[in-house]
Amino acid sequence: MILTVVAGVITDSSGRVLITQRRADVPFAGCWEFPGGKLNPQEAPLAGLARELTEELGITLTAAQPLITVHHDNPLTQRRLWLSVYRVTAYHGQPNGCEGQPLRWCDPQTLDPAEFPPLDRPVIRALQLPNLSLITPEPTGDVAAFVRQLERALQTGIQLVQLRAKSLTDGEFAQLAQQVSGMCQQYSAQLVFNRPLASLQRGTFNAIAHHGWHLTAADLSQLTQRPTAPALLGVSCHTAADLRHAAQVEADYALLSPVQPTRSHPDAQPLGWEQFSQLVATANLPVYALGGVGREHLIHAQQCGAQGIAAIRGLWRDQSQHQATAA
Numbered sequence: 189m190i191l192t193v194v195a196g197v198i199t200d201s202s203g204r205v206l207i208t209q210r211r212a213d214v215p216f217a218g219c220w221e222f223p224g225g226k227l228n229p230q231e232a233p234l235a236g237l238a239r240e241l242t243e244e245l246g247i248t249l250t251a252a253q254p255l256i257t258v259h260h261d262n263p264l265t266q267r268r269l270w271l272s273v274y275r276v277t278a279y280h281g282q283p284n285g286c287e288g289q290p291l292r293w294c295d296p297q298t299l300d301p302a303e304f305p306p307l308d309r310p311v312i313r314a315l316q317l318p319n320l321s322l323i324t325p326e327p328t329g330d331v332a333a334f335v336r337q338l339e340r341a342l343q344t345g346i347q348l349v350q351l352r353a354k355s356l357t358d359g360e361f362a363q364l365a366q367q368v369s370g371m372c373q374q375y376s377a378q379l380v381f382n383r384p385l386a387s388l389q390r391g392t393f394n395a396i397a398h399h400g401w402h403l404t405a406a407d408l409s410q411l412t413q414r415p416t417a418p419a420l421l422g423v424s425c426h427t428a429a430d431l432r433h434a435a436q437v438e439a440d441y442a443l444l445s446p447v448q449p450t451r452s453h454p455d456a457q458p459l460g461w462e463q464f465s466q467l468v469a470t471a472n473l474p475v476y477a478l479g480g481v482g483r484e485h486l487i488h489a490q491q492c493g494a495q496g497i498a499a500i501r502g503l504w505r506d507q508s509q510h511q512a513t514a515a
């Protein structure tokens with residue numbers, strides 16, 4: 189049996205999101221959740237969301253966009269629950285707990301998945317992650333120029349940086365990472381290190397503040413559970429099996445590639461947008477489109493269910509710099 193639930197993320201003018209507390213006499217009693225509920229038979233998702241938000245909060249929904257859809261299979265009841273979460277982008281009225289439920293407005297970065305039903309974990313991550321993820325190009329010699337260009341990229345609003353420098357030794361990487369880490373902190377950007385799993389597990393870079401890990405698909409396949417160390421764990425995926433494994437080890441997000449032909453992996457067979465959206469639909473974690481994409485693909489990627497786009501070339505230099513270089 190399939191049960192479809194819709195929920196809405198309502199945001200106030202300072203970016204806080206509204207969460208509500210479940211009653212004492214229902215499953216996941218006392219947990220916090222995003223307001224919403226089960227769809228009635230034959231009901232369209234947005235109509236169901238509008239009905240639930242009126243019943244629960246007394247507001248009138250006027251516009252919403254998909255954020256993420258996640259699912260859970262219960263082998264005992266043989267029931268699959270689909271939870272489709274929308275960002276509410278416009279509504280009338282003032283939210284109230286019409287059913288007596290407590291309400292709270294929270295900074296998304298402070299949401300604690302332990303206080304929510306387990307299915308909300310990727311939903312919370314989707315709210316905490318930005319929609320652009322920069323992967324740095326291989327640093328070539330002039331480190332100062334590399335760091336200057338990174339700062340320009342951060343100034344365009346990049347909030348998630350993957351430091352990828354395959355040609356550097358661990359020692360050289362650590363030196364560069366030290367500088368990059370300081371700069372990312374200055375711009376409130378999250379930083380993940382793309383290094384072999386063994387170096388990350390050895391704690392080689394532990395002294396460098398506030399970084400997460402990014403693992404290749406090969407390294408992901410070595411994991412049987414989420415490593416305890418990184419606060420943020422990103423993984424590269426190319427297939428449905430990779431995505432399943434990423435969700436099993438509770439990675440925070442995946443980069444799914446290549447969506448389109450890309451210069452960095454000329455021999456790889458592109459997925460195309462159709463297959464990309466099919467894979468994202470059952471991924472159960474936020475997914476970025478990677479491979480031959482740039483800012484101009486962001487809206488399309490999100491329409492395909494993605495969190496956003498990840499890119500080297502497409503985000504390292506903005507369009508005006510490309511034109512200046514070409515001129």
Ligand SMILES: Nc1nc2c([nH]c(=O)n2[C@@H]2O[C@H](COP(=O)(O)OP(=O)(O)OP(=O)(O)O)[C@@H](O)[C@H]2O)c(=O)[nH]1
Pocket residue numbers: 193194195214215216220221222223224225226227271305306307308
């Ligand atoms: N609304 C909502 N439901 C969620 C979230 N996360 C999550 O796992 N669920 C699950 O989705 C289902 C929603 O069922 P519900 O009982 O709250 O739905 P409802 O408002 O239609 O209630 P009713 O059956 O009493 O009328 C529950 O199994 C709940 O645990 C969430 O963030 N928001």
